[in-house]
Amino acid sequence: MKYYLLIPFLPLAAFVINILFGRGLIRDKAHWISCLTIIGSFIASIITGIDVINGKIINEDLYTWIVAGKFSVSVGFLIDPLTAVMLFVVTGVGSLIFIYSIGYMHGDKGYYRFFSYLSLFIFFMLMLIMSNNFIQLYLGWEGVGLCSYFLIGFWYEKKAAADAGKKAFITNRFGDFGFALGVFMIFLTFGSVHYIPVFSEVKNIVGQTVNILGYEVNLITLIALLLFCGAVGKSAQIPLHVWLPDAMEGPTPVSALIHAATMVTAGVFMVARCNAIFNLSQVAMNVVAIVGGVTSLFAATIAVAQNDIKRVIAYSTLSHLGMMFLACGVGAYAAGVFHLYTHAFFKALLFLAAGSVIHAVGHNDIQRMGGLRKYMPITYLTMFVAALSAGGIPGLAGFFSKDEIIWSAFASGSLVGKFVWVLVTAVAFFTPFYSFRMIFLAFHGKFRGTHHEEHHLHESPPVMTIPLIFLALGAIGVGWVGIPEILGGGAHFAEFLKPVLGHPEFHGTHAQEWGIMGLSTTIAISGIIIAAIFYLMKTYIPIKLAQQLSPIYRLLFNKYYVDELYHHILIRPILWVSTRFIEGITDAKIIEGIVNGVPKTIGRFAVILRKIQSGVTQHYAIFMAAGVFILVALILW
């Protein structure tokens, strides 16, 4: 039996049932169907995963949707080690977030709608990762984007939420356009959109070029970079990162599920999946590594100066996604996917704990929190664990994956590798620093909010804290499957993925590996210590520092002014040109001529044609007779 089909189709069934009957019949019981189905998917994923571990790899077309000549679109599934890991992450973390949402969304008037969209999202996400061809991947890709748009703008009465939804959607258009072109190029080049034939034939086109506007461009590089465009949009890398922080307007479980654990990692998954293509283009690999590395440091520095608890975590997500790309870019795909896997746990936990805090405090501003630890001990402890794991403190999940990335970057031996190693080592300082800045400001010291707010402080209900505890266990332990050899582990994770992702060549000694590990650990711990000094002991330092380094602080606080930059170099000029130039001079003639004119002309035409329809039967008969004459004339001419 194809029980693996249950994995995507259970959530789809939940969506259909909830959207059809949620409003009238199910209402506040919508979570039952959604939660039970995703747990069902999780169990099926585990069973499938065990099969994969035992060496059973599934690659089959379920059915062919349409056939047009050579071009056939089919629904098919590929379940290999990479898919198995993703399935575990999506359904496992997804289940916990679904359960958490029961408490978080309790009493919301769109309760059934929320769970319908979540289930639909999971369906598309699963179709994306289980696909065996690029078209289905693209379908899932757009599907998760659509659900993300729905869920960011879930509270659409709030203007900021509706705007953020639009921003996410429009920003992703840029990336997806490139991605779609990439898929077209793949079909034109290989005559197939299925992974296996494409990946096995890609080595035959090494060195082929295409002529674009007079420039000879390497075909593989072109395809790889076009695909990467999609990843840049979906995984919010520079320069398309602007949508992700704004996406925090959505409900917090959405941020945890879509904008941390699953959808935004689709880009990393896609690059890893297409490693056969990327490996053959050094240019594309370098672009991936540098974009990832720069985004990672860039976002980490911004996170230092943010006061909105969710935005701190959002920038942290950008930073970690950058690290995953960086790993892929130096050929260490397994390290990237390993970090994707551990990150899903500790980042979902950070978000959910932040959601628990927001639930109690009622706002997002960490400057107006403080001392929460005695009111909400479980949230505090779990978030602390998540921060340690994210910061790369030895023994926790995040440490192993981060260490592997840092080591891979260093040991890749290339110049780009060394460059991104410097970047990621700097990130190793900032990550624990901003994580603990957030924790110290929110949970330690005295409560800085109003008395009214203080009165309401409480720990969240068990339906929310139990998922936190499970995720905390994950944030501690899920990395143990990938303990590197020098620490006495077997690097099982990388071994498991090796058939799909291969293994990079390392140029380094054990001594160097120890040294790198020691260095990054020292840096991470110093990050925590400095955060403690700044925000626990000598709280005047950060304020003074912000004053003395006011330009830098403002730069970070304003996120390097990228939004403003886009506003000035893209939106303003477009507006200016359109108001002054087009509206003033040519609008009435050219733009209106085209944009309104075409429909208007057609419309006018329609009105004229409509007059033929006079309502007089004799006219109709004459018209018919004229038609007959013309046809006879045509044929007998």
Added chain:
Amino acid sequence: MNLQLPPLGPIMPEIFMTSLALILLMADLFIKKKEVLAGASILGVLVVAYTLIGSSGSTFGGMFISDGYSSFFKAIFFINLILSVLISIKYIRIERVNFGEYYSLIALSTLGMMIMASAADLIVLYLGLELMALSTYILAGFIRYDIKSNEAALKYFLLGAFSSAFLLYGISLIYGLTGTTSIKAIASFISEKGLVGNPALSLSMTLFVVAFGFKIAAVPFHMWAPDAYEGAPTSITAFMSVGPKAAGFAVLGRVFMIAFASIKFEWTFLLIPLSILSMAIGNIVALAQSNIKRMLAYSSIAHAGYALIGVIAANTDGVASMMNYLMIYAFMNIGAFAVVIMLRTEGFKGENITDYEGLAKTHPFLSALMLIFMFSLTGIPPTAGFIGKLYVFMSAINAGYTWLVLVAVVFSVISAYFYLRIVMYMYMREPKIEVGTSKSGTLGVALGVTAVMVLAIGVYPKCLVELARAALSGF
């Protein structure tokens, strides 16, 4: 003298259909609750559909044939009948024309279509065509007290009679030329005697184009359609926008692909302008409509243009794609009309496009269904409409008509404007007036079936596509 009966197996469905129509007419005298008749007609059609299985073969000296091709079209007619009856039950009560002969006439009209699809002889074809047409004229004028309904019936009748004259003229010309009315015999006579290029043959073929063009409402023989569609009871508009059109295509396919196979070049030459004009006039004039029934009438003209492209491809793939298209059209169009009927309540017509403003706020479920039908009529995946267009276009491209497909795609884009305008009104405008709906179980069933089929065919088109191909195996 040989008085033996010809084998009745192939014609069994028609015999049952005739009995059904007559029983309904008789039962009307005794049964007060006309809903019973509606139920009986649906049950009866299911029985007829059952007799269709295993009815293949030809009879009456080869004048009547039951093959995969005719069976596929008969399936469309049965679906058309069942769905139309389902959406009628409450509607004709609201219109205060709840009479029993309504169902009998629908059955008779369907009988005519069935005979057309099975006609292997031009005389039988004409017989079926007139039976279908006469029943439909009456149905169009069924709201006796409504002047618009009367007008619709009369116009349809007058112009229909006019087009019948062309058909008879065409038949008599071909009879004079070949001495036979059998479709197969005509084909072999033309090729044996080398009649290709004979002006009388071309003239006869042209007259067939006119008569069939009238039935499928192709421009310039479409003039009756907007007035008849608007004036007729909405349930009948749904019925006649699908059934007679499909029947027209059935005879078009059989006569042109078989009888006139050797002058393929000539009739495709005539059908191309017909197809382009239908898409152009249908889609463009639909933009200017404010009445949704009229808009759907023009849309139906445009869809005849798309389906014609399949015939123009003039090979089995093309004909299969045309059959496919008509089956899909049946579901999406009756679905759209079912929504229109739902808005018709006591004292409120609900036919203006502006009546749909803000419908999503007050009736989200109904709006979602309308959205599916409008997407499908536009041809947006993953709805059935996309599949229908895709296969028609593909067959035309394979037959070398890429330019025609480009034209069709441009008109598809234009059509998005008026289909999606309904969606825009429903979802992006505020409701101005209170719009009620007339809910009924049967209408709900019809809406559910059509929506599910539109999506199911869109997601899993293989079954239908293969069915249409298989139906053509003996063609």
